[in-house]
Amino acid sequence: MLLARYAAIVGAGQTKFGDHPELSVKELFAEAYREALDSVNKGLNQKEIQAFYVGTLGVGGYQIGNISAALADHVGLNGVATFRVENACASSSFALLSAVQGILSSQYDIVLVAGVEKMRDMSSERAKYWLGVSGDTEYERLAGMTFAGHYAIMATRYIHEYGVDKEYLSMIAVKNHHNGSLNPKAQFQRAVTLEEALNAPSLAYPLNLYDACPTSDGASVVILVKPELAERFTDTPVYISGFGAGSDTLALYEREDLTGLKATRIAAKQAYKMAGIKPNNIDLAEVHDCFTIAEMMAYEDLGFAEKGKGWMLVEDGSTQLSGCIPVNPSGGLKAKGHPIGATGTAQTYEVFHQLRGTAEGPSRRIQEAETGLSHNVGGSGATATVFIYQR
Amino acid sequence: MLLARYAAIVGAGQTKFGDHPELSVKELFAEAYREALDSVNKGLNQKEIQAFYVGTLGVGGYQIGNISAALADHVGLNGVATFRVENACASSSFALLSAVQGILSSQYDIVLVAGVEKMRDMSSERAKYWLGVSGDTEYERLAGMTFAGHYAIMATRYIHEYGVDKEYLSMIAVKNHHNGSLNPKAQFQRAVTLEEALNAPSLAYPLNLYDACPTSDGASVVILVKPELAERFTDTPVYISGFGAGSDTLALYEREDLTGLKATRIAAKQAYKMAGIKPNNIDLAEVHDCFTIAEMMAYEDLGFAEKGKGWMLVEDGSTQLSGCIPVNPSGGLKAKGHPIGATGTAQTYEVFHQLRGTAEGPSRRIQEAETGLSHNVGGSGATATVFIYQR
Numbered sequence: 001m002l003l004a005r006y007a008a009i010v011g012a013g014q015t016k017f018g019d020h021p022e023l024s025v026k027e028l029f030a031e032a033y034r035e036a037l038d039s040v041n042k043g044l045n046q047k048e049i050q051a052f053y054v055g056t057l058g059v060g061g062y063q064i065g066n067i068s069a070a071l072a073d074h075v076g077l078n079g080v081a082t083f084r085v086e087n088a089c090a091s092s093s094f095a096l097l098s099a100v101q102g103i104l105s106s107q108y109d110i111v112l113v114a115g116v117e118k119m120r121d122m123s124s125e126r127a128k129y130w131l132g133v134s135g136d137t138e139y140e141r142l143a144g145m146t147f148a149g150h151y152a153i154m155a156t157r158y159i160h161e162y163g164v165d166k167e168y169l170s171m172i173a174v175k176n177h178h179n180g181s182l183n184p185k186a187q188f189q190r191a192v193t194l195e196e197a198l199n200a201p202s203l204a205y206p207l208n209l210y211d212a213c214p215t216s217d218g219a220s221v222v223i224l225v226k227p228e229l230a231e232r233f234t235d236t237p238v239y240i241s242g243f244g245a246g247s248d249t250l251a252l253y254e255r256e257d258l259t260g261l262k263a264t265r266i267a268a269k270q271a272y273k274m275a276g277i278k279p280n281n282i283d284l285a286e287v288h289d290c291f292t293i294a295e296m297m298a299y300e301d302l303g304f305a306e307k308g309k310g311w312m313l314v315e316d317g318s319t320q321l322s323g324c325i326p327v328n329p330s331g332g333l334k335a336k337g338h339p340i341g342a343t344g345t346a347q348t349y350e351v352f353h354q355l356r357g358t359a360e361g362p363s364r365r366i367q368e369a370e371t372g373l374s375h376n377v378g379g380s381g382a383t384a385t386v387f388i389y390q391r
Numbered sequence: 392m393l394l395a396r397y398a399a400i401v402g403a404g405q406t407k408f409g410d411h412p413e414l415s416v417k418e419l420f421a422e423a424y425r426e427a428l429d430s431v432n433k434g435l436n437q438k439e440i441q442a443f444y445v446g447t448l449g450v451g452g453y454q455i456g457n458i459s460a461a462l463a464d465h466v467g468l469n470g471v472a473t474f475r476v477e478n479a480c481a482s483s484s485f486a487l488l489s490a491v492q493g494i495l496s497s498q499y500d501i502v503l504v505a506g507v508e509k510m511r512d513m514s515s516e517r518a519k520y521w522l523g524v525s526g527d528t529e530y531e532r533l534a535g536m537t538f539a540g541h542y543a544i545m546a547t548r549y550i551h552e553y554g555v556d557k558e559y560l561s562m563i564a565v566k567n568h569h570n571g572s573l574n575p576k577a578q579f580q581r582a583v584t585l586e587e588a589l590n591a592p593s594l595a596y597p598l599n600l601y602d603a604c605p606t607s608d609g610a611s612v613v614i615l616v617k618p619e620l621a622e623r624f625t626d627t628p629v630y631i632s633g634f635g636a637g638s639d640t641l642a643l644y645e646r647e648d649l650t651g652l653k654a655t656r657i658a659a660k661q662a663y664k665m666a667g668i669k670p671n672n673i674d675l676a677e678v679h680d681c682f683t684i685a686e687m688m689a690y691e692d693l694g695f696a697e698k699g700k701g702w703m704l705v706e707d708g709s710t711q712l713s714g715c716i717p718v719n720p721s722g723g724l725k726a727k728g729h730p731i732g733a734t735g736t737a738q739t740y741e742v743f744h745q746l747r748g749t750a751e752g753p754s755r756r757i758q759e760a761e762t763g764l765s766h767n768v769g770g771s772g773a774t775a776t777v778f779i780y781q782r
Contacts, residue, residue, distance in 0.1 A: 051636075057456075065448075065524030066479040069773035081636035082774060083485055084477045088457040098489050104496030133456030135767075148505050150542055245442075245472035249459040266470055325509075354438040382460035383473060 002273050003241035003371070003390045005064060007100045010223050010237050011040035012349040017337030018134035018187035019120050025062045026074040029054075029116045032219040032342075033075050035113075039358075041234040049223075050108045051081040053099040055092025056114040056341030057130065062118050067267075071114065081108075086341075088134035089290065090378035091115060092220065093344025093385040097245055099224055109226045115346065116219040117339035133377030136251030148212060148251060148291070150380035153205035153295035157258040159206065161308065166206045167294040168311040170197035173210040174318055176289060176328050177349055180335025182364040187216050187337030200354045211292040216337035220346035238352045241371075242277075242388035244270025259308070261381035264301035268375070271386040272303070279303030282325060282388070283369035284354055286347035288377040290331040298375055301326070302386070311380035321364055329354060329364050347374035348387065355391035392667050394632035394762070394781045398491045399621035401614050401628050402431035403740040408509050408609035408728030409578035411687050415452045417465040419610040420445075420507045421662030423594065425622075426526040427503075427612040430749075432625045438651030441499040442472040442776060444490040446483025446506040447732030448521065453509050455622060462505065474501075474735065477732075479525035480681065481769035482506060483611065484735025484776040490615055499619045508609040508730035514747045518606055527642030539603060541643060541771035542682035543595035548649040550597065552699065557597045559702040560683040561588035564601040566711055567719050571726025578607050607728030611737035618698055627742045632762075633668075633779035635661025650699070652772035655692035659766070662777040663694070670694030673716060673779070675745055675758035677738035679768040680723040689766055691716070693777070712755055720745060720755050736763035739778065745775040746782040 013035030015028055016180045021030070037044060052072045064070050068082035085095040092115025131147040140150075159166060174194050180186035192210060200209040217283060223233075230237035246266025249255055255262070272278060279302060287302065289295035299310035304318075304325055311318050319327035330336045330350040333343060351372035353359040359366075372389045395464035404426030406419055408726025414422070428435060443463045455461050459473035473501045476486040483506025490504045510518060517616040522538040531541075550557060563586050571577035583601060591600040614624075621628035640646055646653065663669060670693060680686035680695065690701035695709075695716055704710050704720060742763035744750040750757075763780040 034590075052638075063524055064528050065521070066527075066641055066770045066773040068478055070641050072641050073773075074640055077638075078640060079638055079653070081488075082478065082638045083489060085489075086475045086477055087459055089474065097472075098474060098476075098492070099496055101489070101492050101496035104498070105492035106495065107492055130456070133454055135456075137454050137456075171736055247443075247473045248469060249464050250457055250461050253407075262470070375540055377462065379457040381462075382457040391781065 003277065005227040005239040005241060007103045007224045008227045008237040008242045009348065009352050010225050010230055010233040011044065011325045012222045012352045013039060014185055014220040014346050014349045015218050016217045017339055020217040021121065025064060025116055026071060028118065028217060028219040029071050029114055030075050031387045032114065032221040036221040036223050042232065044223065044233055046076060048110050049077055049080060049112050050110055050202060051102055052077055052112045053083045053085060053095040053292050054097035054201055055085050055344055057086060057088060057091055058059045062313040087383040088378035089340050090344055090376040090383045090385055091249045091341040094245065096348060097220060097243055097385055098346060099171060100240055100243060103224060103226055109229060111224045113224060113345055114221045115342035115344055116220060117341040118217045118219050119215040119339060139253060140251055147202060148204040151291035151293050152207045153252055154258050154297065155206050158296065161259050164311045167198065169211055169296065170194055171314045172292040172295050173197040173334060176334040179321060179329050179364055180331025182361040183331050183336060184333050184360050186331040187214055188335045190193065207291055213290050213333035213338040216339040218337060218339035218342045220342045220349050222348050223347050234338035236356045238355045238389050238391050240269040240387055241390045243386065244268060244277030245385045247383050248381055252380065254294055260297045260301045261377060261384060263381050263384035264298065264375060264377065267384045268302050268388040271388050275388040281371055282373045283371050283376065284329055284366045285373040286330060286350050287327055287375040289328060289334050290338060294377065295327065295332065298376060302375060326366050329366060344376040347376060351389050394668065396618040396630040396632060398494045398615045398631045399618045400619055400739065400743050401616050401624040402427045402435065403408060403561045403613045405576055405611040405737050405740045406609050408607045408730055411608040412512065416507055416509050417462060417514060419509065419608060420462050420505055421466050423505065423610040423612040424451055427614050431614060433623065435466060435624055439501050440468055440471060440503050441501055442493055443468055443485040443503045444474045444476060446476050446486035446735055447508055448477060448479060450484055475515045478774040479769035480734040480736055481774050481776055482732040484767035485636065487613060487736060487739060488634055488776055491631055491634060494615060494617055495704045497516060498622055502615045504613045504615060504736055505610060506733035506735055508732040509608045510606040510730060511608045518707040523618050525569040530644060531642055537595060539595040539598055542684050543598045543651050545688065546597050546684035548556040550688065552650050555702045558589065559705045560602055560687065561585055563680065563683040563686050564588040564725060566727040567723040570712060570755055572721050573723025573752040574722050574727060575751050577722040577726050577751035578605055579726045598682055602694050604681050604724035604729040607730040609728060609730035611733045611740050613736045613739050627747045628782050629746045630706045631778055632781045633666030634660060634777065636776045638774050639772055641770060643771065651688045652775060654772050655766060655768065657688065658775045658777040659693050662779050673764045674762050675717045675720060675757045676764040676766065677721060677741050678718055678766040680719060680725050681729060685768065686718065686723065693766060701773055711725045712757065717757050720757055734769040738767060742780050746780060
């Protein structure tokens with residue numbers, strides 16, 4: 001089934017996620033950018049790039065403002081229209097959404113989109129602050145709620161509501177660590193056993209260390225062109241066939257439901273409608289698993305499982321690499337890492353290479369995948385995007 | 392001459408700029424939003440708003456992240472697609488540009504755009520840091536360059552290059568203070584004499600206190616719709632007929648020219664081309680006068696005067712309210728105030744009401760104005776936008 005084509009991805013790059021004490025934000029970005037340019041099979045003269053969108057939270061005290069212009073100039077794109085978009089952990093997927101709209105508006109033919117973050121040189125107090133403000137401040141953060149606390153409350157409610165064992169969450173960690181162990185770009189390239197995952201030190205009950213993603217340095221880049229131009233740059237473009245965005249309260253206490261994210265459901269509904277497909281048409285997905293419970297809820301909010309039945313996909317292995325709907329073949333935020341601003345476009349990077357059959361680490365390639373999805377959440381669900389891709 | 396119509400403005404609001412210790416960022420935004428809704432003559436049900444774009448630098452330590460969703464939810468727009476755009480002092484004009492592209496992409500029909508900033512509760516050290524990082528960090532800020540220093544270097548070069556007396560810069564301050572004295576929304580509603588302006592305490596030679604804009608609290612809001620829908624909401628829409636955006640190095644030492652801003656010239660060229668008009672077709676302009684020299688350079692970069700001859704517009708009074716091309720009838724950043732993120736959409740607010748004949752403070756209304764321009768700069772010229780409007 002041939003889907004709609006709103007924009008074409010002709011190249012993508014990503015640094016290894018993890019510790020990069022030796023690289024500045026500019027250098028991280030430049031490394032991902034060079035890889036993206038190199039991945040454009042038929043070549044792209046960067047003078048043709050007309051606009052640059054970057055998603056970054058800027059938590060790392062990197063002390064550079066006007067960052068969109070600073071990064072563009074650093075790689076020789078001086079002069080182009082530049083935009084920084086910031087929606088917490090969903091920053092670069094909202095940058096991507098704006099970029100797609102820039103193309104659809106007929107203003108731009110060739111656009112660069114990036115995400116970048118440097119978090120590993122932050123104190124943990126500062127990290128706690130910057131992540132914490134993505135949730136509600138007035139009635140939750142200042143009353144002592146941590147970011148892990150948000151998702152712990154959702155996990156508690158989920159477990160209570162559906163009578164699910166905590167073990168299912170740890171099984172998601174095991175799956176994503178396995179996938180990460182096969183991904184040379186992942187921060188954690190180490191498989192873990194279910195026993196290790198279950199017995200890790202507690203973070204916020206019922207979540208422990210292996211239910212949480214790490215802090216990371218990293219950058220990712222996507223090169224977008226007007227669909228009609230794709231073949232000029234590559235024989236293997238990947239098209240964006242649908243997209244959506246939603247929002248919700250920052251505060252959990254104001255939400256009707258704690259076992260899913262409304263912003264995700266809004267975004268998914270729009271994206272499926274644009275693409276004209278249903279969840280069972282998706283061959284693989286990169287979803288926002290900042291905590292294991294987030295991936296569980298995403299199964300349901302994205303329609304891969306019915307409400308309250310996401311744990312069944314874990315039980316029967318559906319979301320493993322060999323399953324019918326592999327989720328987070330990259331290792332996800334959990335194992336690949338989560339450099340806040342870089343996560344959205346890194347999901348697109350992964351889907352792009354999976355659909356092309358060029359994902360690094362051949363053993364984690366999803367064979368014959370044609371249609372992919374990415375799902376990125378800002379904070380504890382106040383903002384979310386969903387993209388649908390087809391090769 | 393009927394120009395192209397890319398989007399229609401059907402309402403706009405602005406808080407008074409200045410000190411608002413009693414209002415949070417959310418409350419400032421809500422006040423401007425309510426005024427914008429009220430200004431839509433035929434009414435607008437806010438349930439019809441599909442997307443929200445906000446420009447803010449977030450310098451004021453207001454401790455709220457995921458700010459686009461937080462603000463949307465605060466005024467009852469829970470669920471819509473939300474975007475925070477940040478390009479230093481040009482944040483909300485880049486938010487506006489993204490919003491126009493959202494409309495042109497056929498994704499949205501009705502969009503809300505805002506700018507907001509709370510700066511007056513910051514220490515001056517913190518303000519210096521947040522403004523400073525909008526210029527180059529590695530080779531200028533860390534070597535001691537201040538933000539006023541950037542513009543002082545440009546002023547020195549301008550004065551040297553064109554043999555102009557410093558008095559012309561102070562005359563711009565006098566003009567903008569005069570306009571501000573007639574604007575109930577301005578931070579400084581006080582006229583100053585040329586003698587006062589010339590003899591103010593020095594900031595960074597040759598610029599003194601009256602060559603600089605203040606720090607401010609404030610918010611501004613613009614309601615945009617698809618041109619075809621404008622008449623449903625108002626009999627007096629204002630259309631966006633052209634727009635452009637450019638970028639440049641953050642560092643001054645890397646620029647070829649210190650007597651103008653390349654980013655402005657790129658943006659202006661695009662905007663005039665889209666609108667199909669020339670600078671002499673513009674009836675009034677709101678330009679980025681963070682320092683008086685910035686307004687002088689804008690005259691030239693926007694084509695109101697030839698290179699090196701902007702001072703002649705000051706000398707002959709062309710840019711005064713009664714002149715042939717009134718500039719900053721609102722008082723500009725200089726007298727109206729400069730709450731960083733709020734400035735771009737506040738310029739649009741002013742042009743909207745001027746072209747409608749509804750600008751507050753009747754004595755500063757530009758009679759029979761049909762075509763307006765706004766020009767917003769990020770930092771010391773690393774990013775810039777230009778918009779052209781027609782009623």
